[in-house]
């Protein structure tokens with residue numbers, strides 16, 4: 660696990676976008692794993708800037724979203740498919756027809772979850788997964804207690820997650836759906852490169868557990884310690900509880916150029 664500590668959320672965006680650009684340069688039809696939440700927004704903005712400047716194209720890429728609320732109408736602005744459309748697809752040149760998400764309106768949810776797993780596998784698997792982290796250590800919507808071997812499935816959101824996300828629903832926690840479909844922890848672990856980004860002091864405990872804590876379903880992100888290719892990019896407040904922060908800074912400063920990102 661590589662830990663990169665930067666000065667600002669904007670720098671998180673620049674480095675995260677660089678990781679995506681490196682992947683797409685090596686493989687123009689790369690499969691991108693897309694995350695909602697505020698943390699990845701700087702990455703999407705920077706990718707949009709690069710596409711607009713003619714430095715990068717995502718036109719042959721495919722995207723798979725991590726998760727989706729259950730039961731929101733198709734045109735609801737907080738439906739994650741719509742959030743990814745607004746925050747990522749419209750800013751870049753990726754083809755919207757090639758961006759997929761779990762079907763939160765499916766009549767048969769287990770069948771929709773199985774179909775989503777198959778779609779990711781049939782596409783060849785995710786080359787680079789952008790990931791945020793909840794303040795309780797959740798990844799996608801894999802709440803504390805999630806099986807570390809889980810696949811795409813229905814989950815019940817914790818009250819804390821619904822409170823955290825109420826800001827997107829006019830501060831009305833009752834408007835936040837109770838259920839979601841999320842890629843499982845094991846699904847996420849199959850991505851070839853995972854770039855997890857976090858900003859702000861409210862993420863400091865989760866980032867500490869993710870990088871330095873014992874692996875536990877109580878902090879689902881800790882399973883990433885078992886993944887061979889994870890880059891964690893955090894700002895100073897999010898890094899404030901890291902015990903080995905000095906070592907991570909020295910390691911990044913001394914990184915041989917040939918290692919790339």
Ligand SMILES: N[C@@H]1[C@@H](O)[C@H](O)[C@@H](COP(=O)(O)O)O[C@@H]1O
Nearest residue numbers: 695696697698791792793799800
């Ligand atoms: N399902 C999303 C997660 O994928 C995201 O990581 C988390 C943190 O969001 P933020 O980056 O806004 O703190 O929010 C939601 O729960």
